[in-house]
Amino acid sequence: MTQWSGYFGLILQGALVTIELTLMGSVLALIMAFLAGLGRLSRFFAIRALATAYIEFFRGTSIFVQLFWAYFVLPFVGISLTPLQAGVLALGLNVGAYGAEVVRGAIQSIGREQYEACTALNLGRWQAMRHVILPQALLVMLPTFGNNAIELLKATAVVSLISLTDLTFQAQVVRSQTGNTLVPFTTILVIYFALALIISWGVRSLERRMARGLDGVRV
Amino acid sequence: MEWDWNFVWEIMPTLIQGVKITILATLLGSVLAAIVGLAIALARRSPNKALSRTVGFLAEFIRGTPLLVQLYFIFYVLPDIGILLPPLVAGVIGLGLHYGTYTAEVYRAGIDNVPRGQWEAAKACNLNARQTWTHIIIPQAIPPMIPALANYFIAMFKETPLLSAITVLELMNQAKSVANTYYRYVEPMTLVGAFFLVISLFSVVLLRWLERRYGKIER
Numbered sequence: 001m002t003q004w005s006g007y008f009g010l011i012l013q014g015a016l017v018t019i020e021l022t023l024m025g026s027v028l029a030l031i032m033a034f035l036a037g038l039g040r041l042s043r044f045f046a047i048r049a050l051a052t053a054y055i056e057f058f059r060g061t062s063i064f065v066q067l068f069w070a071y072f073v074l075p076f077v078g079i080s081l082t083p084l085q086a087g088v089l090a091l092g093l094n095v096g097a098y099g100a101e102v103v104r105g106a107i108q109s110i111g112r113e114q115y116e117a118c119t120a121l122n123l124g125r126w127q128a129m130r131h132v133i134l135p136q137a138l139l140v141m142l143p144t145f146g147n148n149a150i151e152l153l154k155a156t157a158v159v160s161l162i163s164l165t166d167l168t169f170q171a172q173v174v175r176s177q178t179g180n181t182l183v184p185f186t187t188i189l190v191i192y193f194a195l196a197l198i199i200s201w202g203v204r205s206l207e208r209r210m211a212r213g214l215d216g217v218r219v
Numbered sequence: 220m221e222w223d224w225n226f227v228w229e230i231m232p233t234l235i236q237g238v239k240i241t242i243l244a245t246l247l248g249s250v251l252a253a254i255v256g257l258a259i260a261l262a263r264r265s266p267n268k269a270l271s272r273t274v275g276f277l278a279e280f281i282r283g284t285p286l287l288v289q290l291y292f293i294f295y296v297l298p299d300i301g302i303l304l305p306p307l308v309a310g311v312i313g314l315g316l317h318y319g320t321y322t323a324e325v326y327r328a329g330i331d332n333v334p335r336g337q338w339e340a341a342k343a344c345n346l347n348a349r350q351t352w353t354h355i356i357i358p359q360a361i362p363p364m365i366p367a368l369a370n371y372f373i374a375m376f377k378e379t380p381l382l383s384a385i386t387v388l389e390l391m392n393q394a395k396s397v398a399n400t401y402y403r404y405v406e407p408m409t410l411v412g413a414f415f416l417v418i419s420l421f422s423v424v425l426l427r428w429l430e431r432r433y434g435k436i437e438r
Contacts, residue, residue, distance in 0.1 A: 060419035061412045062377035064391065069412055072404040150283065157285035161384060168288055181295040189284045189292065196283035 004183075007174045011184065014170030015191055021087055021156045021166060022195070026149055028092025029099055033145075036096065037103025038129075051100065058097035063155050066090045071162045087159040095152045099145065106140040107133060139210055146203030150196045157192075167191060227406050230397045234410060237393030241379050244310055244389060248379075249372045251315025256322025263327065278320040286317045287381050294385040310382040318375045322368055329364040330356065362433040369429055373422045377415060390414065 032054075039051030058066065067090040074081060081089065110133050118128035160169035167188045174184040262274040281289065290313040297304060304312070333356050341351040383392035394407035 056420070056423075057416065060377075060416040060423075062380055062415055064378075064380040065408070065412045065415055068391075068395075069408050072398070073408045076405050154283075154285040157287040158381070160287070168285070168291070171288070171291070175295060181299050185288060185292045185296055189280075189288055192284040192288065193280055 007178065007184070008187075010170045010174060011167065011187055011191070014165060014167040014188070015195075017164065017166045018153070018156050018192075019195070021084070021091065021159060021164075022149070022153045024088045025091035025095065025152050025156070028088060029095040029148070029152060030145075032093060032096025033099025033103050036100035037107070040100065040104050041107060055097045055100050058094050059101075063090060063094045064158050064161075066094055067158055067162060083159065083162050083164040086162060087156070087164055091152055091155055091159075094155070095148055098151070099148050102141050102144045102148065103137075106137040109140055110136050139207070142203060142207045142210065146200055149199050149203070153192065153195055153199065223403075223406065226401070226403060227410065230401075230407060230410075233393050233397055234390060234407070234414075237388060237390035238414065240307070240387065240389040241376075241391075244307065244314065244379050244382060244387065245372070245376045247311045248314030248318065248375050251311060252318035252322050252371070252375065253368065255315055255319025256326055259319060259323035260326035260330065263323070264330075278323055281317060282320045286313060286378055287384060289313050289317060290381060290385050306382070306385050306387045309385060310379075310387045314375055314378065314382075318371055321371050321374075325364050325367045325371070326360075328367075329360040332363065333359050365433045366426060366429040369422075369426055373419060373426070376422075377419065380411075 036051045036054050039047050040055070042048050042051070067086060070081060070086040070090050071083065074086075114132055114136070115128065118132050123132065156166055157168040160166050160172065163169070165173075171184040171188045175181055178184075259274055259278050263271045263278075265271045290310060293304065293309045293313050294306065297309075337355055337359065338351070341355045346354065379389055380391035382389050383395065386392070390411055394411045398404045398407045
């Protein structure tokens with residue numbers, strides 16, 4: 001009989017790394033999503049082009065290739081990243097590109113009358129965005145952001161391949177030490193699923209809170 | 220480190236070997252995903268509550284967990300219960316199952332979008348269930364699905380590098396082995412990235428065309 005408690009501790013440590021990666025990646029993804037999403041709606045061609053290039057590049061190549069590129073190629077041009085940094089960078093930039101399209105879509109879904117009302121109230125572009133458009137658009141973005149966060153959580157499994165000790169990595173360690181395959185892999189599948197459920201539950205309750213007082217407003 | 224074109228030409232044949240496997244895995248995976256998705260969508264519509272609930276939960280579970288871990292599960296756990304699969308077959312099954320849960324949603328939406336009047340008219344014309352499906356529902360449900368399905372197949376294509384983790388010799392794995400042999404990462408990794416970028420830029424054009432051709436029918 002193997003010492004399962006010790007191995008379970010190992011997997012729990014992996015879960016912490018996975019959660020850490022998911023949180024840090026999400027923060028970076030959120031920042032990039034707003035930067036690139038608003039960038040695509042910019043008045044200036046250069047900013048629009050830059051944002052489009054970023055989005056197409058990171059959506060066009062897979063997260064796996066980006067991660068390996070960040071980890072193996074960047075050191076040769078003088079930028080050495082730890083596995084964690086490379087992981088957060090690749091995850092955040094990749095999911096941020098998908099999020100940018102969500103931001104753009106949500107802002108464009110706000111009706112023209114809202115913009116006209118802002119002009120009528122003599123709000124500046126930034127004021128209109130900050131006080132009128134974004135508060136409404138955020139609610140539209142939220143469910144898709146939740147899905148993106150789950151995609152990011154699933155993508156964290158890939159970082160095990162650049163030797164970051166996340167859930168998947170630890171499961172491999174347990175497999176190679178015990179020879180048992182069913183227990184470690186089933187355990188981490190269940191943990192991933194539980195984490196995904198927590199994210200979707202959290203986003204749903206956030207959505208309810210933000211929608212409070214907006215009854216009758218078109219969302 | 221300098222970019223070396225001679226090295227690029229030297230490794231090109233090896234990479235092309237990998238490209239073939241990558242494309243093969245994508246095609247087989249797409250076919251499997253299309254079939255699995257249809258099966259899931261039909262099972263979820265079944266009047267048998269036990270069947271539709273079980274399949275619904277399983278699909279939810281597969282969608283909430285990382286593809287990489289599912290590939291490990293298929294590749295490492297199944298041999299223990301006597302099912303020995305070649306890596307490519309295991310990879311195709313993993314891709315097909317994972318993306319099948321996504322295509323199932325596309326089928327569901329496509330079928331739900333056929334207006335109720337069509338079902339009622341079919342009944343009024345005294346068509347039986349099989350005739351209703353083959354002559355009324357499916358011909359109207361399929362065209363709007365095509366762009367969404369193609370979108371998931373392209374997403375699957377971008378996930379194929381994960382198969383390298385279960386020793387399938389696709390593009391990423393060939394690039395890695397070349398890189399490890401010569402200890403030059405810049406060219407192989409960049410070429411892999413460029414390959415995926417080029418293909419997905421083409422696929423964006425293809426998608427736009429599909430959307431124009433089949434996309435929005437009058438609602």
